[in-house]
Amino acid sequence: MYVADSRATPSAPTSAEPAARPRAGRRRAVGPTVFALGTVSLITDVSSEMVTAVLPLYLVAGLGLSPLGFGLLDGVYNGFSALVRLVGGRFADSGGGRHKTVAVLGYGLSALCKPLLLVAGSLPLIGAVLAADRTGKGLRTAPRDALISLSSEPAARGRAFGVHRAMDTAGALLGPLVAFLILRWTVDGYDAVFTVSFCVAVLGVLVLVLFVPSSRTAAPAAATPRPAAKPDVRPLLRPTVCATLLGLATVSDAFVYLLLQRQLGVPERWFALLPLGTAAAFLTLAAPLGRLSDRVGAWRVFLGGHVALLAVYGLLLTHAHSPVLPYAVLLLHGTFYAATDGVLMAAASAGLPEARRSSGLAVVQTGQALARFGCSLGFGAAWTAWGDRTALGSAAVLLAGCAVVSYVLRPTTPRTEAST
Amino acid sequence: MTIRGKLTILLAAVLALAAVATAAVLHASARADRRDQARPGGPAITAGPVRLTSGTRELVFRNMAWGPHRDELTTTPAARPSGPRTATATGLKCLRFHARSGTGICLQAVHGTLSDTYRATVLDSALHEKGHYAVPGIPSRARVSPSGRYAAWTAFVGGDSYAGTNFSTRAAILDTATGVLTPSLEAYAIVKDGHRYRAPDVNFWGVTFAADDRHFYATLATHGKTYLVRGDLRTRTVTTLHTNVECPSLSPDGTRIAYKKRVPGLPADAPWRLYVLDLATLHETPLAETRSVDDQAEWSDDRHVTYALPGDYGADLYTVPADGTGSAREILTAAVSPAYL
Numbered sequence: 001m002y003v004a005d006s007r008a009t010p011s012a013p014t015s016a017e018p019a020a021r022p023r024a025g026r027r028r029a030v031g032p033t034v035f036a037l038g039t040v041s042l043i044t045d046v047s048s049e050m051v052t053a054v055l056p057l058y059l060v061a062g063l064g065l066s067p068l069g070f071g072l073l074d075g076v077y078n079g080f081s082a083l084v085r086l087v088g089g090r091f092a093d094s095g096g097g098r099h100k101t102v103a104v105l106g107y108g109l110s111a112l113c114k115p116l117l118l119v120a121g122s123l124p125l126i127g128a129v130l131a132a133d134r135t136g137k138g139l140r141t142a143p144r145d146a147l148i149s150l151s152s153e154p155a156a157r158g159r160a161f162g163v164h165r166a167m168d169t170a171g172a173l174l175g176p177l178v179a180f181l182i183l184r185w186t187v188d189g190y191d192a193v194f195t196v197s198f199c200v201a202v203l204g205v206l207v208l209v210l211f212v213p214s215s216r217t218a219a220p221a222a223a224t225p226r227p228a229a230k231p232d233v234r235p236l237l238r239p240t241v242c243a244t245l246l247g248l249a250t251v252s253d254a255f256v257y258l259l260l261q262r263q264l265g266v267p268e269r270w271f272a273l274l275p276l277g278t279a280a281a282f283l284t285l286a287a288p289l290g291r292l293s294d295r296v297g298a299w300r301v302f303l304g305g306h307v308a309l310l311a312v313y314g315l316l317l318t319h320a321h322s323p324v325l326p327y328a329v330l331l332l333h334g335t336f337y338a339a340t341d342g343v344l345m346a347a348a349s350a351g352l353p354e355a356r357r358s359s360g361l362a363v364v365q366t367g368q369a370l371a372r373f374g375c376s377l378g379f380g381a382a383w384t385a386w387g388d389r390t391a392l393g394s395a396a397v398l399l400a401g402c403a404v405v406s407y408v409l410r411p412t413t414p415r416t417e418a419s420t
Numbered sequence: 421m422t423i424r425g426k427l428t429i430l431l432a433a434v435l436a437l438a439a440v441a442t443a444a445v446l447h448a449s450a451r452a453d454r455r456d457q458a459r460p461g462g463p464a465i466t467a468g469p470v471r472l473t474s475g476t477r478e479l480v481f482r483n484m485a486w487g488p489h490r491d492e493l494t495t496t497p498a499a500r501p502s503g504p505r506t507a508t509a510t511g512l513k514c515l516r517f518h519a520r521s522g523t524g525i526c527l528q529a530v531h532g533t534l535s536d537t538y539r540a541t542v543l544d545s546a547l548h549e550k551g552h553y554a555v556p557g558i559p560s561r562a563r564v565s566p567s568g569r570y571a572a573w574t575a576f577v578g579g580d581s582y583a584g585t586n587f588s589t590r591a592a593i594l595d596t597a598t599g600v601l602t603p604s605l606e607a608y609a610i611v612k613d614g615h616r617y618r619a620p621d622v623n624f625w626g627v628t629f630a631a632d633d634r635h636f637y638a639t640l641a642t643h644g645k646t647y648l649v650r651g652d653l654r655t656r657t658v659t660t661l662h663t664n665v666e667c668p669s670l671s672p673d674g675t676r677i678a679y680k681k682r683v684p685g686l687p688a689d690a691p692w693r694l695y696v697l698d699l700a701t702l703h704e705t706p707l708a709e710t711r712s713v714d715d716q717a718e719w720s721d722d723r724h725v726t727y728a729l730p731g732d733y734g735a736d737l738y739t740v741p742a743d744g745t746g747s748a749r750e751i752l753t754a755a756v757s758p759a760y761l
Binding site for chain 2 (some may be wrong): 013047056057060061064065122123124125176177182183184185186187188189191192195196199203206210211255257261267268269271272358379380381383384387
């Protein structure tokens, strides 16, 4: 178990009573709630990545199916997922803060999906289980990020998100390893992988229930569930526009890895290992870059991350077959995530009142996710029409343009700004 | 609740969950012992010499029957497939296999420390290894050209991320004479409906070779549709011929393609039926098999095709006439990846 919880918990409220407000102490250190949430994410990612890692093998070798060209989740699902995220964020804010409740629902739903994989024997059923699993993920993301944001001091928020994302990614790297070891010890042990994954997921939910205090935001005590009669959208506008604009020029990971292969000549057999490179860089840099964002301003680091992405495009366009280049691309790609993923949440938190933290973050996340989905469609079409190099060149120009516009539009956040 | 109370609950839960997890792993590992025991009434298998060229016609396949020779390369007389089986004395295990004219291609798993990898091993007629090549994902299809010179294989390359449920494939072609490997057919120029075509979502699978050692057929998928393509090894191009064709298999006389067709109205998890396409007229003939077939068929002669369907021990082999008449008939239980020699 993670000692961080037990050691740090005494400084947190010792009960989950709503009156107790997790204020993370007055020191600059990352609060116990953040460590608890990081632990939950770490455990949950071990669980979910175990499944993701064995799924192709399970379908092909275990069930004898060939999932060729079969997208288990389609475009319609992306829209549904966005809706779930927005609803989850809104519900988490209502009644003076139900973040923990919604997060428990989200993590719980994903956990319940693991044993269902044992009985789902066909592609459509497995697709449905995965969709429910992802729905849980969509539901929990915004309330969890709101909890991180609400339990850290504004001046240390970047670091809090950085630590959380590092722990999250560590879990994602461990999961496939655990799954592989189980498959090694067993014969066709997919059932064992799913069962262990379920046990691990239950443990994650339990840590959440036991060690993450309920939030209580400064909403009026008479919490009538009509939080948005006429909400002030101004603090949301600029972060959402910036995140969405840059999302429109963010080429998806799958394309980046495909281009690494085609443009820089990375051998086919390394293909499955490429995401590990990005994750390793993300894991290493998330906390330092989060800390940097506390010092120099979150939007600056966020934009800097997109400069790293622009460098990724640039290196891919060089078409040079140097043995160093693929490593540089993966390092920069991980840097992009480390400088943008948690940092965006820290940046967007600054302008959002506590009572609307979760729904606000959900809007920013959804804007970004939908923009990236749009970018994937556009990039695929450009590739088909003009070829991969021209498509990538266009994406680079678009990204540079969006970065300039975002720099002009960026929310001016006084660094020591109080949140309410 | 006190911190001590919380930790007690956590500890109790960890112990309970660990017990469940351990039980699941132990249960799954006990399977090894069960599967190494031959089942009563199962096929008789003896170890002996297996050659890829023989006087009598042989059917070579991956044996799926439980017992000491599970997953090993095995032969049986083609005329009487339910007869005695002979497994390779060396215990050669293949996930997928194919052979022609003294050349075999065996797709194998290599167990590493931190993950499994896969490789394609080229075999000579005495099943000695001539060389091996990395396969970038889970092996799916394997084929050798009629002359034995070229080999091809397809692998699934799994999801890239948490959201990665879209699978891509890599189809590789090897010239066993020169050792020149094309790791992915995506390097070939595509001519679709008379025009040069490119797209990021191009996937190839299910290669089948013509007798001239120059042409081949395969499935090309892009934008949610599948195409039969004719490929040229010399000009490195593929040209689309027909739509809705997967896992083509060229008849020995080179005039027809047996393939699986996605038939509208069938359930999403069993969408295919076996068809034969006449290459001269592009006329499609549905075969008499009424179940969904997810395999690259193998022609046993110019009038019959053999294919695998899911069975109690993984898969069984069936045969059906290639002209749409007759009915499907099981020829071999607990077997997959057939090759006629």
